[in-house]
Amino acid sequence: MRSGIGGRPRRHARNPARVATAARHDSLAPATAGRLSRQKRIPPVLKRFATALVAGALAVTVAGCSSGSGGDSGATGGGGGGGDDKITMGFSQVGAESGWRTANTKSIQESAKEAGVELKFSDAQQKQENQIKALRSYIQQKVDVIAFSPVVVSGWDTVLKEAKDAKIPVILTDRAVDSADKTLYKTFLGSDFVEEGKKAGQWLVEQYKDSKDTVNIVELQGNTGAAPAIDRKKGFGEVIAADPKFKIIASQPGDFTRAKGKEVMEAFLKSNPKIDVLFAHNDDMGLGAIEAIEGAGKTPGKDIKIITIDAVHDGMQALADGKINYIVECSPLLGTQLMDLAKKVVKGEQVPERVVTEETTFTPEQAKQALPDRKY
Amino acid sequence: MRELLRHRLLWPVVVLVLLLLLNVIYNNGFLSIQVKDGHLYGNLIDILRFGAPLILVAIGMTLVIATGGIDLSVGSVVAIAGAMACLRISDLGDQGAVGGVLGAIGVALVLCLVLGAANGVLVAAIGVQPIVATLILMVAGRGLAQLITDGQIITVNSPPYKLFGGGYWLTLPFGIIVVAVVVVLTALLTRRLALGLLIESVGGNAEASRLVGIRSRGLTIMVYTFCALCAGIAGLIISSNVSSADGNNAGLWIELDAILAVVIGGTSLMGGRFSLTGTVLGALVIQTLTTTIYSIGVPPETTLLFKALVVTLVCLAQSPAFRAKVFHRRRRRPPAPAPSDEIDEKVSVAT
Numbered sequence: 001m002r003s004g005i006g007g008r009p010r011r012h013a014r015n016p017a018r019v020a021t022a023a024r025h026d027s028l029a030p031a032t033a034g035r036l037s038r039q040k041r042i043p044p045v046l047k048r049f050a051t052a053l054v055a056g057a058l059a060v061t062v063a064g065c066s067s068g069s070g071g072d073s074g075a076t077g078g079g080g081g082g083g084d085d086k087i088t089m090g091f092s093q094v095g096a097e098s099g100w101r102t103a104n105t106k107s108i109q110e111s112a113k114e115a116g117v118e119l120k121f122s123d124a125q126q127k128q129e130n131q132i133k134a135l136r137s138y139i140q141q142k143v144d145v146i147a148f149s150p151v152v153v154s155g156w157d158t159v160l161k162e163a164k165d166a167k168i169p170v171i172l173t174d175r176a177v178d179s180a181d182k183t184l185y186k187t188f189l190g191s192d193f194v195e196e197g198k199k200a201g202q203w204l205v206e207q208y209k210d211s212k213d214t215v216n217i218v219e220l221q222g223n224t225g226a227a228p229a230i231d232r233k234k235g236f237g238e239v240i241a242a243d244p245k246f247k248i249i250a251s252q253p254g255d256f257t258r259a260k261g262k263e264v265m266e267a268f269l270k271s272n273p274k275i276d277v278l279f280a281h282n283d284d285m286g287l288g289a290i291e292a293i294e295g296a297g298k299t300p301g302k303d304i305k306i307i308t309i310d311a312v313h314d315g316m317q318a319l320a321d322g323k324i325n326y327i328v329e330c331s332p333l334l335g336t337q338l339m340d341l342a343k344k345v346v347k348g349e350q351v352p353e354r355v356v357t358e359e360t361t362f363t364p365e366q367a368k369q370a371l372p373d374r375k376y
Numbered sequence: 377m378r379e380l381l382r383h384r385l386l387w388p389v390v391v392l393v394l395l396l397l398l399n400v401i402y403n404n405g406f407l408s409i410q411v412k413d414g415h416l417y418g419n420l421i422d423i424l425r426f427g428a429p430l431i432l433v434a435i436g437m438t439l440v441i442a443t444g445g446i447d448l449s450v451g452s453v454v455a456i457a458g459a460m461a462c463l464r465i466s467d468l469g470d471q472g473a474v475g476g477v478l479g480a481i482g483v484a485l486v487l488c489l490v491l492g493a494a495n496g497v498l499v500a501a502i503g504v505q506p507i508v509a510t511l512i513l514m515v516a517g518r519g520l521a522q523l524i525t526d527g528q529i530i531t532v533n534s535p536p537y538k539l540f541g542g543g544y545w546l547t548l549p550f551g552i553i554v555v556a557v558v559v560v561l562t563a564l565l566t567r568r569l570a571l572g573l574l575i576e577s578v579g580g581n582a583e584a585s586r587l588v589g590i591r592s593r594g595l596t597i598m599v600y601t602f603c604a605l606c607a608g609i610a611g612l613i614i615s616s617n618v619s620s621a622d623g624n625n626a627g628l629w630i631e632l633d634a635i636l637a638v639v640i641g642g643t644s645l646m647g648g649r650f651s652l653t654g655t656v657l658g659a660l661v662i663q664t665l666t667t668t669i670y671s672i673g674v675p676p677e678t679t680l681l682f683k684a685l686v687v688t689l690v691c692l693a694q695s696p697a698f699r700a701k702v703f704h705r706r707r708r709r710p711p712a713p714a715p716s717d718e719i720d721e722k723v724s725v726a727t
């Protein structure tokens with residue numbers, strides 16, 4: 001910036017001098033003595049603090065070792081009343097980017113408590129390097145099993161190899177990795193996005209089985225390139241391709257957000273006079289689109305049928321109100337399944353390579369019943 | 377005619393008209409505006425409505441850029457404002473209470489003012505580079521917004537709040553009216569008073585301005601505060617439009633669109649001069665481009681490329697140096713190999 005040119009040189013010219021003086025003062029004995037005496041004035045607090053720190057560090061180390069050594073760790077008392085076979089799990093979450101993810105985290109934490117698994121939880125804040133750091137620290141702590149939701153698909157081979165060499169089994173949750181060596185992890189627990197898209201398509205085919213007219217469909221996709229967006233589009237497309245009367249007349253990304261869903265739907269409504277069905281890759285985009293449809297003077301759920309995926313609370317509410325016609329669940333509540341799998345792999349039992357989360361679908365009636373005790 | 381051809385807002389206008397034409401070719405009814413349920417309805421209204429937050433943010437950004445700075449934190453401020461307002465409203469006993477909603481909006485905007493002032497102090501009083509100072513809030517602000525919303529999407533059901541960004545008044549979307557008021561006020565304050573000139577002089581040379589008696593520090597702080605206020609109002613419009621606050625996605629990358637709008641509008645990134653009309657035009661070009669992509673159905677995989685191409689064309693068309701080279705126009709000023717278009721244009725403004 002040119003703005004400061006007039007003023008800055010002078011300040012710079014003064015600064016080095018000040019720095020130099022400060023440096024000289026620092027090296028002088030009196031100053032050092034002053035600092036020492038200042039330290040001496042508060043030794044008890046410092047000492048206590050330091051002791052506490054050291055004790056804490058020791059405790060952590062002891063706890064880490066004891067839980068890792070497996071066998072007769074109950075005797076060391078570090079774990080706090082755990083039995084002999086108490087499992088320690090290191091879990092690395094993607095982040096806290098959505099309500100779905102928060103529900104996912106809660107489910108894992110609660111299930112761990114119920115199953116008596118000691119959970120070491122870390123949040124990667126959507127960065128792979130944080131996640132790799134977390135996994136390395138779990139390996140060093142010698143946890144019994146590592147579970148994580150990979151932030152991205154690739155780049156995991158090295159750290160997974162390290163885990164394998166340390167003989168710590170790894171479970172993937174929610175998202176997959178593209179490692180060619182399938183022995184690097186024990187199993188992948190998560191939703192089948194293609195299947196979700198298929199379920200959405202099957203409902204549509206069923207709804208229009210008696211009709212001969214063309215069905216104009218618009219699609220709100222997730223972020224371009226995201227696995228759920230690609231797979232849901234694929235699954236849905238495969239099912240409706242069987243009948244040529246189903247036509248996707250427009251398909252644009254709404255980035256999984258309400259605001260974008262609304263904006264894109266507004267444009268769809270204006271450029272396509274006849275829309276029969278909206279397929280949104282998640283509830284939020286569908287909720288945004290509902291507002292756009294209402295703004296256009298049409299009735300969501302009647303004039304335009306709406307199918308979404310996820311079944312978060314707001315979406316279920318809209319389904320119960322009849323504004324959405326069908327929701328395919330994509331459940332974040334995989335905690336219980338994860339703990340079962342973890343116990344099995346620690347015992348050395350064989351587990352399937354791919355475990356699909358238990359998920360269902362909702363019609364408005366089912367939504368009304370399910371809403372009261374919905375966790376997210 | 378030559379005057380018109382040399383006008384620096386010519387090219388954004390040309391691109392805007394071309395984009396609208398492209399839409400009309402694809403969809404003959406693109407420009408039609410109907411009255412539906414007592415309010416105006418049509419693509420042009422949509423462009424204004426969804427462009428409203430961007431125009432607001434870009435107006436604030438224009439003034440910041442005019443002082444030679446830049447504000448990267450606007451996107452986060454957008455998220456924080458929406459999150460704060462929705463949080464307060466969701467705590468209300470009666471979400472339809474006008475007083476409560478106004479209170480929530482007030483709290484959100486005051487928070488934005490504080491954040492903006494913090495930016496300004498970092499830049500003007502402490503002397504941190506603007507791009508670094510505002511980067512702090514850009515990163516931390518997103519976290520703050522998520523902290524406020526607890527990582528969830530807060531949904532509110534409040535008719536008065538809904539009016540702010542999603543409702544209509546006098547057949548027009550309320551958001552457009554808000555933006556119009558802000559733009560007119562800003563134009564009056566900066567162009568009818570000396571304020572605009574003072575801001576430009578700070579951007580030209582802060583120290584020289586100080587020496588002639590302009591309080592450049594105070595002005596800089598004020599401009600960053602104003603920018604955050606604009607972003608805050610934009611955040612309220614965005615969150616009110618969908619009756620919910622999404623700390624993670626609201627206003628994501630809007631700072632880049634805003635800077636782009638400012639540049640398309642012909643404001644120099646070096647500071648020292650600005651054009652509010654240009655910025656509004658720039659924001660409209662960007663929003664029209666977005667709407668065009670949805671309407672004519674550009675495949676999602678090529679959307680970004682398409683956008684980039686159009687923006688590159690606008691920028692090239694605007695650059696006098698480029699036009700002179702390509703169209704072999706007679707050089708107006710013989711010794712002007714123009715090291716950069718900003719300087720070239722500044723001369724033409726001065727003459």
